[in-house]
Amino acid sequence: MGKVERDEDGTIAGLKQVAAQFAVAVTPHLQSLIDPADAKDPIARQFLPDAAELEVHEHERGDPIGDDAHSPVPGIVHRYPDRVLLKLVNVCPVYCRFCFRREMVGPGSKGLSAEQLDAAIEYIAQHPAIWEVILTGGDPLIVSPRRLKEVIARLNAIPHLGVIRIHSRVPVVDPAKINDAMIDALKSSDKAVWLLLHANHAREFVPDSIAAIRRLVEAGVPMLGQSVLLKGINDSPAALTDLFRAMVANRIKPHYLHHGDLAKGTSHFRLSLEEGQMLMRRLRGHTSGLLQPTYILDIPGGHGKVPVGPGYAEPNADGSWTVTDPWGCSHRYDDPLGRE
Ligand SMILES: *Cc1c(COP(=O)(O)O)cnc(C)c1O
Ligand code: SF4
DSSP: OOOOOOOTTSSHHHHHHHHHHSOOOOOHHHHHHOOTTOTTOHHHHHHSOOGGGGOOOTTOBSSTTOOGGGOSSTTEEEEETTEEEEEOOSOOSSOOTTOTTTTTOSTTSOOOOHHHHHHHHHHHHTOTTOOEEEEESSOGGGSOHHHHHHHHHHHHTOTTOOEEEEEEOHHHHOGGGSOHHHHHHHHTOSSEEEEEEEOOOGGGOOHHHHHHHHHHHHTTOOEEEEEEOOTTTTOSHHHHHHHHHHHHHTTEEEEEEEOOOOBTTOGGGOOOHHHHHHHHHHHBTTBOGGGOOEEEEEETTTTEEEEOOOOOEEEOTTSOEEEEOTTSOEEEEOOTTOOO
């Protein structure tokens, strides 16, 4: 892990190299939210490139969550029996500096061709165990409403599908895209369309993005929040509380808090699992139950997502349990049904 050489002004040489290696894009909407006077601006830190990205740690990898190993046809990732990812595009309106798919997404990468989309949809149709399709990528809401409506219609024609899920950052990074045509495309589905919004800081919730979220929720689209735990952005109880309150106040249920994936050049965003668990403990009991997401690790190598605590119940040798309350005190719990 080499130390980055910086120019006298601290950045320029490194930044050019970063932009050569990883995609860079910031929407005008987000640019308007950045406070130039704030050196620790949480919007700038998420989207503006940093020379620290050139420091690649030995544990970091090109495919941190092992998508490649589970891709039967282009555009499909089938790791869990009942659900698949369908990656329509590999582009995003913005490029998060900590992106777990940063080696795959970017303006140079191609989306699915018409033939590849046919083959991906055929794969779903041929596998009755698939109950849910997760549109991701790339950001699926970057495609035109007309194309999205077409894809939704084709998915609606597959009887064994129960739900269409969309993973998107568009409502907070480019809220103008949630226009009438987009709402119409989402409402055209007979199957439930769920939207998982990726947001990491309360500052992403401003009048324009709040209005976009409102249009979605009022169109009958249930919304869940997913966030990434990021050093210098949301690594305090106050920042997480503000973020999850902003979600809940806008009718979005915080769902997953992801432990940062081991993507290349992202070590400056990384917290330890222990720090993550400590933050989760601080939320439990101190803030509404509606605010509590599940803290998730995507096990490197494609082994799946699992909750990583903190745990509150420990088995004792005598068959009882020790349960910790939200304030850190331990209590004995005798389960009337005992333990194996
Ligand atoms: C994250 C992910 C899913 C969705 O998992 P959930 O726990 O249902 O959110 C599905 N397939 C793949 C390959 C994934 O990486
Ligand atoms: S929106 Fe998602 S896929 Fe796109 S750059 Fe950000 S984290 Fe990566």
